[in-house]
Amino acid sequence: xxxxxxxxxxxxxxxxxxxxxxxxxxxxxxxxxxxxxxxxxxxxxxxxxxxxxxxxxxxxxxxxxxxxxxxxxxxxxxx
Amino acid sequence: xxxxxxxxxxxxxxxxxxxxxxxxxxxxxxxxxxxxxxxxxxxxxxxxxxxxxxxxxxxxxxxxxxxxxxxxxxxxxxxxxxxxxxxxxxxxxxxxxxxxxxxxxxxxxxxxxxxxxxxxxxxxxxxxxxxxxxxxxxxxxxxxxxxxxxxxxxxxxxxxxxxxxxxxxxxxxxxxxxxxxxxxxxxxxxxxxxxxxxxxxxxxxxxxxxxxxxxxxxxxxxxxxxxxxxxxxxxxxxxxxxxxxxxxxxxxxxxx
Numbered sequence: 063x064x065x066x067x068x069x070x071x072x073x074x075x076x077x078x079x080x081x082x083x084x085x086x087x088x089x090x091x092x093x094x095x096x097x098x099x100x101x102x103x104x105x106x107x108x109x110x111x112x113x114x115x116x117x118x119x120x121x122x123x124x125x126x127x128x129x130x131x132x133x134x135x136x137x138x139x140x141x
Numbered sequence: 142x143x144x145x146x147x148x149x150x151x152x153x154x155x156x157x158x159x160x161x162x163x164x165x166x167x168x169x170x171x172x173x174x175x176x177x178x179x180x181x182x183x184x185x186x187x188x189x190x191x192x193x194x195x196x197x198x199x200x201x202x203x204x205x206x207x208x209x210x211x212x213x214x215x216x217x218x219x220x221x222x223x224x225x226x227x228x229x230x231x232x233x234x235x236x237x238x239x240x241x242x243x244x245x246x247x248x249x250x251x252x253x254x255x256x257x258x259x260x261x262x263x264x265x266x267x268x269x270x271x272x273x274x275x276x277x278x279x280x281x282x283x284x285x286x287x288x289x290x291x292x293x294x295x296x297x298x299x300x301x302x303x304x305x306x307x308x309x310x311x312x313x314x315x316x317x318x319x320x321x322x323x324x325x326x327x328x329x330x331x332x333x334x335x336x337x338x339x340x341x342x343x344x345x346x347x348x349x350x351x352x353x354x355x356x357x358x359x360x361x362x363x364x365x366x367x368x369x370x371x372x373x374x375x376x377x378x379x380x381x382x383x384x385x386x387x388x389x390x391x392x393x394x395x396x397x
C-alpha cells in the first residue's frame with residue numbers, strides 16, 4: 063500500500079510538477095471549454111485566455127517569491 | 142509534411158536535445174571521474190528502458206478515442222509547456238538563475254570523487270548515477286514523444302526526431318568530452334515551452350469539442366501569439382526588476 067501510494071504520488075508530482083496552479087487551471091479551462099462548446103457557443107477563446115492568465119499568474123507569483131526571499135536574505139545580512 | 146508534423150518534429154527534437162544535454166552532462170561527469178564503461182552501460186540501460194516505455198505505451202495510447210486522447214494529451218502538454226515556459230521567462234528576465242551545465246558538471250564530478258575509488262569491473266556508483274540521470278531526463282521526453290506521436294498517429298516520426306536529437310547531442314559530447322555549456326539550452330527551453338503550450342492549447346480545445354477558426358491553420362496564429370506573450374512577460378519582469386533595483390538604490394542613497 064505504501065509503495066502504491068508512493069508510486070501514485072510520484073506520478074502525480076511528475077505530471078503536475080512544481081506548480082499545482084498550472085495543473086488545476088488547465089483542468090478547469092478544459093472543462094469550461096467543453097461546457098461552452100456543449101452549449102453550442104464558440105469556445106476556442108477559452109484556452110488562449112486561460113493560458114494568458116495562468117502564465118501571467120505563475121510568473122508573477124514566482125517573481126514575488128524571489129523578491130521576498132531576496133529581501134529576507136538582505137534583512138538577515140543587515141542584522 | 143503537414144504543419145502539425147513540422148511542429149511535432151521541431152518540438153520533440155528541441156525538447157529531446159535539451160534533456161539530452163542535461164543527461165550527457167551527468168554521464169560525462171561520472172565517466173570522466175570514475176568509469177567510462179560503467180557510465181555508458183548505465184546510460185545505455187536507461188535508453189533501453191525508455192524505448193520499452195515508448196514501445197509499450199505508444200500502441201495503447203493510439204487505440205484511445207481521438208477526442209479523449211486530445212483532451213488528455215492537450216492537457217498534459219499544456220501543463221508541461223506552461224511550466225517550461227514560465228521557468229524560461231524567469232531565466233530570460235534574470236529572475237531565476239540560468240541552467241548552468243558547467244556548475245552541474247562540477248557538482249556531479251565532486252560527488253563522484255567523494256563516493257570513493259571505483260573498483261574493478263562495473264562501478265555501481267557510475268552505473269546508477271548515469272542510469273538515473275538518463276532515465277529521469279528521458280522520461281519527460283518519452284512523455285512528449287508519446288503524446289505528440291499518439292495524437293497524430295505518428296509515434297514513429299516522433300521517436301525518430303527524438304533519436305536524431307540524442308544522436309546530435311551525444312556526438313557533440315563525444316567530440317568535446319566537456320560540459321556542453323555552449324549549447325543555448327535556455328533559449329531552446331524557451332522555444333520548447335512555446336511549442337508545447339501552443340500544441341497543448343490547440344489539441345485540448347479540439348478534444349473538448351470546440352473548433353478553431355481556420356482549423357489547423359490556427360496554429361500559425363497560436364504559436365506566434367504565445368511567443369509574443371512570453372516576450373512581453375520577459376520585458377515586464379525585467380522592467381520590474383530594474384524598478385526595484387532603482388528604488389532600493391535610492392533608499393540606500395546610491396546612484397541608480
